[in-house]
Amino acid sequence: MVDRTGRHAGRVAVITGAARGQGRSHAWRLAEEGADVVAIDVCAPNPGVAYPMATPAELEETAAGVRERGGRVSAHVADVRDAEGLGKAVTAGIEELGGVDAVLANAGIGMASPDVTPAQAFRNQLDVNTVGVWNTVQAAAPAMIAQGRGGAIVVTSSSMGLTGRGGDGSGQMDGYIASKHALVGLVRAWAHWLAPHSIRVNSVHPSGVATPMVLNDAVAALFTDPPDGSGTGQVPDVGNLLPVGLLEPGDVADAVAWLCSDEARYVTGIALPVDAGFTAR
Numbered sequence: 001m002v003d004r005t006g007r008h009a010g011r012v013a014v015i016t017g018a019a020r021g022q023g024r025s026h027a028w029r030l031a032e033e034g035a036d037v038v039a040i041d042v043c044a045p046n047p048g049v050a051y052p053m054a055t056p057a058e059l060e061e062t063a064a065g066v067r068e069r070g071g072r073v074s075a076h077v078a079d080v081r082d083a084e085g086l087g088k089a090v091t092a093g094i095e096e097l098g099g100v101d102a103v104l105a106n107a108g109i110g111m112a113s114p115d116v117t118p119a120q121a122f123r124n125q126l127d128v129n130t131v132g133v134w135n136t137v138q139a140a141a142p143a144m145i146a147q148g149r150g151g152a153i154v155v156t157s158s159s160m161g162l163t164g165r166g167g168d169g170s171g172q173m174d175g176y177i178a179s180k181h182a183l184v185g186l187v188r189a190w191a192h193w194l195a196p197h198s199i200r201v202n203s204v205h206p207s208g209v210a211t212p213m214v215l216n217d218a219v220a221a222l223f224t225d226p227p228d229g230s231g232t233g234q235v236p237d238v239g240n241l242l243p244v245g246l247l248e249p250g251d252v253a254d255a256v257a258w259l260c261s262d263e264a265r266y267v268t269g270i271a272l273p274v275d276a277g278f279t280a281r
């Protein structure tokens with residue numbers, strides 16, 4: 001018997017990047033705690049990125065998992081870069097499920113394809129990771145305001161949204177770092193905008209998480225010693241203080257579910273690291 005009396009019972013969460021990884025984990029966690037989910041993902045290749053995006057089948061798996069947990073789900077293929085298409089998906093989901101109480105602006109991209117120029121890599125990071133988050137909140141916030149029952153927005157930034165460590169001029173790393181730092185500014189601005197409506201806005205900042213964004217051949221190659229034997233043979237230092245390489249998506253879902261809950265009712269405008277001490281170094 002599924003417990004539908006959890007701390008998110010009767011609520012609706014809009015989640016971008018929901019087809020896999022952290023977005024899927026958030027969808028399933030909130031469903032376990034009683035929420036219904038509007039699950040949105042691009043489900044199409046991005047030639048500017050070095051690893052594949054999610055598939056329609058993965059979005060359907062996320063949706064099936066929400067249903068198994070007793071939640072209702074409204075799943076949509078939409079690109080967060082496309083304000084109009086995203087807006088239609090968000091509006092359709094909110095109408096189908098009867099409102100919106102949480103918005104998780106989670107969709108994002110990491111390592112750039114070697115086929116793009118530094119300038120293209122930089123622009124791609126900003127387009128998805130920053131403009132995409134802006135589009136998401138712009139699409140959902142008016143409905144949240146209009147329904148007048150408050151709410152919570154959680155933006156997924158990164159530990160790289162709080163430090164420039166490891167940065168370079170590649171368009172990739174500095175683009176990712178800039179795109180994720182920008183979210184701190186948006187969260188602070190939106191906390192002001194939405195506080196009169198009892199809508200809270202916060203960001204989470206994970207260090208490496210075990211999802212396809214890092215568990216892929218392109219990233220593995222960065223951590224693999226060259227075949228000529230010139231490498232160190234050492235386990236790479238990922239930068240966490242605590243003795244852990246990658247966090248699990250559920251570690252981030254714990255923080256996100258709390259930020260969306262009444263337990264965090266007076267928490268707004270914060271940047272919450274979930275990073276095993278990465279940014280404390």
Ligand SMILES: NC(=O)c1ccc[n+]([C@@H]2O[C@H](COP(=O)([O-])OP(=O)(O)OC[C@H]3O[C@@H](n4cnc5c(N)ncnc54)[C@H](O)[C@@H]3O)[C@@H](O)[C@H]2O)c1
Pocket residue numbers: 016017018019020021022023040041042043044053054055078079080081106107108109110128132156157158159205206207208209210211212213214
């Ligand atoms: N994995 C990590 O190490 C890590 C660390 C810190 C922050 N993050 C951030 O966490 C968030 C979730 O990433 P993840 O780790 O689950 O990776 P992931 O690649 O598994 O998931 C990202 C999801 O976003 C979707 N997506 C990408 N571009 C999109 C677009 N234009 N429109 C709609 N959907 C799009 C993808 O299809 C995918 O399903 C991202 O914002 C990422 O930057 C990840």
